[in-house]
Amino acid sequence: MKYIESVKNQKVKQWKKLLTKKERELTGTYLIEGFHLVEEALKEGDIVREVIVSIEAVIPAKFKLEGTEVTYVTNEVMNAISDTETPQGIAAICDQKKIRFEDLSSKKVLLIDAVQDPGNIGTMIRTADAAGMDAVILGEGCADAYNPKVIRSTQGSIFHMPVLKGNLTEIIGALKVQNIPVYGTALEKAVSYDQVEKSETFALLVGNEGQGVDKKLLAQTTQNLYIPIFGKSESLNVGIAAGILMYHLRK
Amino acid sequence: MKYIESVKNQKVKQWKKLLTKKERELTGTYLIEGFHLVEEALKEGDIVREVIVSIEAVIPAKFKLEGTEVTYVTNEVMNAISDTETPQGIAAICDQKKIRFEDLSSKKVLLIDAVQDPGNIGTMIRTADAAGMDAVILGEGCADAYNPKVIRSTQGSIFHMPVLKGNLTEIIGALKVQNIPVYGTALEKAVSYDQVEKSETFALLVGNEGQGVDKKLLAQTTQNLYIPIFGKSESLNVGIAAGILMYHLRK
Numbered sequence: 001m002k003y004i005e006s007v008k009n010q011k012v013k014q015w016k017k018l019l020t021k022k023e024r025e026l027t028g029t030y031l032i033e034g035f036h037l038v039e040e041a042l043k044e045g046d047i048v049r050e051v052i053v054s055i056e057a058v059i060p061a062k063f064k065l066e067g068t069e070v071t072y073v074t075n076e077v078m079n080a081i082s083d084t085e086t087p088q089g090i091a092a093i094c095d096q097k098k099i100r101f102e103d104l105s106s107k108k109v110l111l112i113d114a115v116q117d118p119g120n121i122g123t124m125i126r127t128a129d130a131a132g133m134d135a136v137i138l139g140e141g142c143a144d145a146y147n148p149k150v151i152r153s154t155q156g157s158i159f160h161m162p163v164l165k166g167n168l169t170e171i172i173g174a175l176k177v178q179n180i181p182v183y184g185t186a187l188e189k190a191v192s193y194d195q196v197e198k199s200e201t202f203a204l205l206v207g208n209e210g211q212g213v214d215k216k217l218l219a220q221t222t223q224n225l226y227i228p229i230f231g232k233s234e235s236l237n238v239g240i241a242a243g244i245l246m247y248h249l250r251k
Numbered sequence: 252m253k254y255i256e257s258v259k260n261q262k263v264k265q266w267k268k269l270l271t272k273k274e275r276e277l278t279g280t281y282l283i284e285g286f287h288l289v290e291e292a293l294k295e296g297d298i299v300r301e302v303i304v305s306i307e308a309v310i311p312a313k314f315k316l317e318g319t320e321v322t323y324v325t326n327e328v329m330n331a332i333s334d335t336e337t338p339q340g341i342a343a344i345c346d347q348k349k350i351r352f353e354d355l356s357s358k359k360v361l362l363i364d365a366v367q368d369p370g371n372i373g374t375m376i377r378t379a380d381a382a383g384m385d386a387v388i389l390g391e392g393c394a395d396a397y398n399p400k401v402i403r404s405t406q407g408s409i410f411h412m413p414v415l416k417g418n419l420t421e422i423i424g425a426l427k428v429q430n431i432p433v434y435g436t437a438l439e440k441a442v443s444y445d446q447v448e449k450s451e452t453f454a455l456l457v458g459n460e461g462q463g464v465d466k467k468l469l470a471q472t473t474q475n476l477y478i479p480i481f482g483k484s485e486s487l488n489v490g491i492a493a494g495i496l497m498y499h500l501r502k
Contacts (some may be wrong), residue, residue: 119370125489132481160483227498230383232411240378240494243487247478247495 002071003055007080007247011071015052015081015093017189021144028096030146031081034088038081039063040156041094047159049093054078059087076150083148096146099135099162101171106134107180110246113217114141115238122153123239124206129157131246136161139168139217141208168205172220175203183249184213184221185241193225193244198251206242253322254306258331264323266344267333268302272395279347280395282332285339285407290314291407292345298410300377305329308340334399344367346396350413354421354442358431358452361497362419364468365392365459366489371395373404374490375457380408382497387412390419390468392459418457423471426454434500435464435472444476444495449502457493 018031029049031232032041038251041048043063050069053059054077059070078087110128117143121143128136136145143150145163154161172182182203183196205221207213218224227241236244255263258302266272280300283292292299293315301320304310310321329338346459356430361379366372372394379387394401405412423433432452434447456472458464469475478492487495 123491124489126484127487129482129484130478130480130487133446155484155486157482157484227381229381230501231380231408233377233380233406233408235406236378236381237318237490239488240374240491243491244495244498248499250481 002069004071004073004077006045007077009077012073012077012080015091018093019081019083019148021147024096024144024146028098029093030096030151031091031093031148032151033082033084033091033148034152035060037088037151038090038092041092041159042068044159047094049095052078052081052091052093054087054089059090083223097162099164101166101174102135104135104162107175107178107203108132108134108137108250109175109203110242111141111171111203111205112136112207113139113168113205113213114211115206116141117147117209118143118147119153120209120237120239122150124242125150125154125161125163126157126241127243128246129161131243131250133246134162136163137166137168137171138163139166162205168217169220172203172205172217173207176220176222180223182220183245184218184224185226185245186213186218186224187226190226193227193248196223196225196243196249198249200251203251204242204245204249209238214243252283253320255322255324255328258328258442260328263324263331266342269344270332270334270399272398275347275395279349280344281347281402282342282344282399283402284333284335284342284399285403286311286341288402288407289341289343292343292410293319295410298345300346303329303342303344305338305340306397306479310341348413350415352388352415352417352425355386355413357500358426358429358454359383359385359501360426360454361387361493362390362433362454362456363393363458364390364419364456364464365386365462366457367392367394368460369394369398369400369462369466370404371403371488373401375493376401376412376414377408378490378494379497380412382397382494382501384497385413387414388417388419389414389415394428422470423454423456427471427473432473433471434496435469435475436477436496437464437469437475438477441475441477444478444499447474447476447500449500451502453500455493455496455500457489460489
């Protein structure tokens with residue numbers, strides 16, 4: 001049994017570095033925490049590199065650990081690598097999915113422009129998964145998909161939903177070449193979302209919490225949509241708007 | 252000009268107590284923070300009892316302060332009464348709306364059973380406002396509507412959206428007597444949401460993040476609905492589900 005007691009151990013230092021975006025990008029890995037997320041990741045097969053368990057925690061028998069490296073650690077070590085205030089006692093190191101836009105076989109995609117809140121990004125990945133989208137593409141200015149708060153909000157969808165980073169200008173261009181309608185969300189020069197025909201392939205473009213979608217991107221779309229506000233609120237939360245639209249647009 | 256320097260001042264102690272649900276219920280008031288929320292509250296007319304401003308903050312000229320008591324305070328006092336780590340320098344004490352279920356003239360309502368996360372409650376109040384609902388009714392086990400995190404998530408909708416507390420069993424009964432359809436959200440004995448006819452009055456019942464709606468309440472509804480999951484995620488966030496359904500069900 002592998003057991004690490006000291007927070008000064010080289011492996012612990014390496015795990016801890018994964019709390020930074022820089023290290024996650026450098027290594028192509030990320031750290032997840034908690035029983036539910038680790039269980040979901042293990043179900044996916046070849047995502048989990050290693051599992052880290054607090055010496056006081058009990059791994060449920062249903063966890064598919066065959067062939068996976070397990071390291072036991074002290075509570076002190078677990079606290080050091082955790083992003084939460086009360087760690088559950090289990091964590092894992094996972095491989096990031098390597099998917100390119102060109103590799104997507106079907107094209108029902110959610111494009112996200114500069115959404116900064118990790119909870120919003122995570123919830124949109126979860127909703128896109130539920131709505132049967134093929135991929136989520138994060139443009140510039142978005143929170144990192146492998147940020148611990150994003151991962152928690154995805155509730156496990158990060159393990160099966162393809163999430164790519166990309167240049168949205170180029171991607172909108174490529175979608176339009178393939179005759180896939182690209183719907184932006186905007187208040188000006190837009191039609192109500194229920195005026196649009198449902199379709200089997202489409203791209204939905206949503207944007208920053210305060211500023212909305214970048215105007216240059218909106219000028220590139222097939223059509224821009226708005227969701228009517230029937231009451232007095234100024235706007236909808238971007239995750240709510242994305243949910244309403246993804247479910248409405250799909251055939 | 253009223254000016255308070257000491258955190259030991261009786262008024263400061265009283266303001267600070269409003270961070271507790273108990274004191275909010277006792278006084279029928281609540282505390283809001285930040286320029287956007289205070290501006291929105293002032294627009295509503297007779298909600299704001301008094302405005303509290305840090306001596307270093309500048310109140311924008313557009314704020315409708317006529318007739319409203321303003322007290323200046325030190326940064327130390329502002330920090331003491333604030334729920335945020337970096338207070339914006341402005342706060343206000345507001346009156347809670349006193350609305351009874353019987354007083355609602357129209358009946359398009361969102362019923363919430365035991366949703367604990369303040370962000371989810373706040374987002375649902377904001378979305379209910381946008382979707383033109385007449386009221387949000389919080390059953391037992393819900394986060395307090397006047398919790399600072401709920402208020403922030405409503406983005407100001409708390410000032411114009413009637414939010415009531417109530418016994419959901421009694422309210423569902425009363426709605427049914429009035430022939431208003433009550434739709435629960437559930438996975439069993441339910442139909443897909445798009446099978447339901449849109450209507451001008453309806454009640455939507457959503458429930459706890461993990462457990463869903465209480466079974467006893469589900470047994471009382473006119474019809475229970477589910478939102479299909481087309482991908483691999485286990486469920487939708489309750490706020491997203493409520494958003495999709497409120498927009499879908501309204502005529």
